[in-house]
Amino acid sequence: MDVKEVTEKHHLNVYKRFNLILKEGKGVKLFDDRGREYIDFLSGIGVNALGYNHEIVISVLREGIGKLLHVSNLFYTEELAHLLKKLSEVSGLPKIFFTNSGTESNELAIKMVRRYGSSKGKFEIIALKNSFHGRTMGSLSITGREKYHRGFKPLLNGVKFVPLNDRNAFLDAFTSETAGVFLETIQGEGGMRLIDRDYISFVREFTKEKDVLLVIDEVQTGMGRTGKFLSFMHFDIKPDIVTMAKALGGGLPMGAVLTREKVAEVMDYGSHGCTFGGNPLIAKISLSVLEFISRKEFLSEVNIKGEYLKMKLTEKLKGIPFVKGIGGMGLMVGIYIDEFKPREIAEKILDRGVIVGTSGEDTIRLLPPLIINKGEIDKGVEVISGVLKELS
Numbered sequence: 001m002d003v004k005e006v007t008e009k010h011h012l013n014v015y016k017r018f019n020l021i022l023k024e025g026k027g028v029k030l031f032d033d034r035g036r037e038y039i040d041f042l043s044g045i046g047v048n049a050l051g052y053n054h055e056i057v058i059s060v061l062r063e064g065i066g067k068l069l070h071v072s073n074l075f076y077t078e079e080l081a082h083l084l085k086k087l088s089e090v091s092g093l094p095k096i097f098f099t100n101s102g103t104e105s106n107e108l109a110i111k112m113v114r115r116y117g118s119s120k121g122k123f124e125i126i127a128l129k130n131s132f133h134g135r136t137m138g139s140l141s142i143t144g145r146e147k148y149h150r151g152f153k154p155l156l157n158g159v160k161f162v163p164l165n166d167r168n169a170f171l172d173a174f175t176s177e178t179a180g181v182f183l184e185t186i187q188g189e190g191g192m193r194l195i196d197r198d199y200i201s202f203v204r205e206f207t208k209e210k211d212v213l214l215v216i217d218e219v220q221t222g223m224g225r226t227g228k229f230l231s232f233m234h235f236d237i238k239p240d241i242v243t244m245a246k247a248l249g250g251g252l253p254m255g256a257v258l259t260r261e262k263v264a265e266v267m268d269y270g271s272h273g274c275t276f277g278g279n280p281l282i283a284k285i286s287l288s289v290l291e292f293i294s295r296k297e298f299l300s301e302v303n304i305k306g307e308y309l310k311m312k313l314t315e316k317l318k319g320i321p322f323v324k325g326i327g328g329m330g331l332m333v334g335i336y337i338d339e340f341k342p343r344e345i346a347e348k349i350l351d352r353g354v355i356v357g358t359s360g361e362d363t364i365r366l367l368p369p370l371i372i373n374k375g376e377i378d379k380g381v382e383v384i385s386g387v388l389k390e391l392s
């Protein structure tokens with residue numbers, strides 16, 4: 001079968017795929033249909049935090065064969081209870097709901113914001129320009145990129161977009177009807193731009209004072225990606241709601257919404273539900289991945305490797321005129337460029353055996369598996385810098 005031809009013919013034409021058929025993975029390496037090896041600096045866009053075929057994931061999958069694959073949420077399972085206990089411990093947020101994806105987590109967060117505000121007549125949401133929260137109608141409505149809205153309007157009403165790190169714009173957008181604020185600490189899809197410490201602290205204090213909910217979307221930044229279990233932990237703040245997905249399920253679909261008691265109280269029987277959410281097999285995998293990633297030593301390694309990656313990039317990309325900077329936290333790193341389209345560069349890097357992503361209109365996105373080692377970072381940086389130097 002011609003895999004590419006059949007896929008292009010029958011799949012909805014919404015993805016611009018790279019010219020690569022992937023077959024297998026091991027550690028941070030992927031192999032194509034011709035056995036060619038690639039170093040992965042993208043992790044399935046932030047999903048494969050432990051790389052490919054990690055023994056932790058594989059052993060739980062094996063154990064799961066012959067046991068319960070799915071159980072309705074009308075019943076209890078041990079797997080779910082263990083995961084709930086661990087996730088609430090490491091996040092500091094006691095109440096949790098499981099979903100299948102990031103967009104679904106944000107849908108529920110929007111519902112919680114609306115419900116919490118409803119008794120006080122509040123319903124508006126402030127979100128950031130260039131944010132990304134998903135593709136379903138609610139999360140799309142709070143996604144601050146016009147190109148994703150085209151042809152899908154009317155979206156949710158009462159959503160206002162403000163530029164990142166602009167206090168005055170935030171205060172201008174805030175009204176007595178504001179019910180919630182959605183933030184990402186790094187805009188993963190919107191150009192890998194970082195939130196300022198002063199700004200996030202200010203928004204937290206202001207919303208707390210007004211009893212308005214602060215939601216942090218940790219779909220991409222969570223699960224140790226930035227060197228803390230959740231990225232808000234870098235800023236000494238505590239949000240009211242956190243949304244997660246991507247790496248949470250260890251490569252299988254799982255998302256979560258985490259919150260405080262006072263917010264959880266507004267969600268009563270029947271106010272939300274999800275057939276697959278908290279599936280016992282994925283819950284068990286998620287628990288093992290979580291236990292592995294949330295260890296202090298592991299997270300400190302992520303920080304060290306992230307700093308090393310940025311240091312190596314800075315050293316090797318010095319003097320290239322179209323490279324405007326390098327930013328990010330932990331192993332979530334962006335290379336900001338002008339002149340060239342990031343996709344064009346990503347394709348050239350792929351030709352040399354390294355998989356990287358793009359973000360926004362001007363950024364190369366690096367999200368290597370968190371288990372990457374320094375030697376593999378060196379190899380990846382060598383290829384990336386080689387391509388960028390040739391273009392300059």
Ligand SMILES: Cc1ncc(COP(=O)(O)O)c(C=O)c1O
Binds near residue numbers: 045102104135217
């Ligand atoms: C910050 C953020 N929120 C939400 C989403 C949507 O997640 P999903 O594709 O699982 O629906 C993404 C996906 O890239 C994301 O990066």
